[in-house]
Amino acid sequence: MEQLQLVKELQEANVGKVLPSEPLANHTTMKIGGPADILVEPSNLAMLQETMKIIHQHQSKWTAIGRGSNLLVSDKGIEGVVIKLGNGMDDLEVEGNEVKVGGGYSLIKLVTIISKKGLTGLEFAAGIPGTVGGAVYMNAGAHGSDMSKVLKKAHVLFEDGEMAWLTPEELKFSYRTSLLQKERPGICLEAVLNVEEGNREDVVSTLQKNKDYRRNTQPFNYPCAGSIFRNPLPEYAGALIEKAGLKGYTIGGAKVSEMHANFIVNDNGAKAQDVLDLIAHIKKTVLELYNVQLETEVEIIGRK
Structure with missing residues (x-):
């Protein structure tokens, strides 16, 4: 009722x-x-x-x-x-070296538009699926950079209804995490990003290289959620899983990608439980073989 x-x-x-x-x-x-x-x-x-x-x-x-x-x-x-957050939460304004963008804006679309203007700083995000708000929430990154390096401030709505503009310091960014995940749950509504003028051809070329790298090394032709595990630096999760012989390992409809071992793909009508069982098997195997405790990067949500 x-x-x-x-x-x-x-x-x-x-x-x-x-x-x-x-x-x-x-x-x-x-x-x-x-x-x-x-x-x-x-x-x-x-x-x-x-x-x-x-x-x-x-x-x-x-x-x-x-x-x-x-x-x-x-x-x-x-x-x-x-x-x-999507349609209606996806405004975009570019003024000089400052980009103001809605939390529901596609990150891939944003990077493409900004790069075509000859503005540099966001090429690292080429091919990262998701929205700008999600990228701020998890401090998304690749190719040696991440959102903390380009964010000037973020407009955040907290679960108690309070709204505030927060700096990167206030967002407490670290590797693939921010304040908004657990410490103080909230939504990134808008972000102001710093970019710089660059050579348009160079920027577009770097963008294309990064896109091609993702296309050639990651299985986005299958339904997947991106990287499953955080890299336990200096090791890499994908390399450890591959070394453990788990590429192609399947539980139910979920499979460790044969293209990149840090991806689990929905190969054949997978259930969430298939993926969770596969995650548990990978963690157990890598711990037993290499004494490395893998931590999930993918966010697992919903009823237990």
Whole structure:
């Protein structure tokens, strides 16, 4: 009854799309995940604030997603409201060496547009799936750089409804983590990024090389969530998994990619449990063989 009332209020407030019992397999790059009790896709920032206000009035749980990359959603789905940042949360302004961009903006699209303008600094993100908000949330990176190196400030909505602009220092960035993940859960609504003028041909060339590298070494032709494990530097997770002989290892419909061992692909109608069992097997094997404890980079969310 409480859920029906919440759906009714969200719909009456015209906050955007409101979808009860929406399968999250439709909203993740791994094509895995049970239903969200309610999925809301706000039409703009004001509608997101209204959504959060209604959620708080009902004391409902909530989770934010972007394009659904770097996510493994439970087969039992997610309790409460799932807020999807996308259409309506994807404005873009470029002024001189400063880029102001909505949290729902595609990171790949942003990098391509900025590079074509001859602006440099974001080439590292070529081919990283997901949104700008998600990239800030997890301090996404590649090729020796990450979001902490280019972010000037981020506009954040915390779960208690407070909004604030935070600097990289305040976001407490470290390797693939930020304040927003556990210490103080929140959503990156907008980001202001620093870029520099460069030689357009050089910038586009670097961008293309980075895209080609990803295309040639990572299995994005299959449903997947990106890297499964953080690199236990100076070692690399993919190299350890490959050395352990686990490339191509399968549980249910989930398989360790034969192209890159730090990727698990949805090879044949995989369930989240298949992926979780495969993650557990990889961790156990690598620990036994090399005494290295692998930690997941992919975010595992939803009902246990």
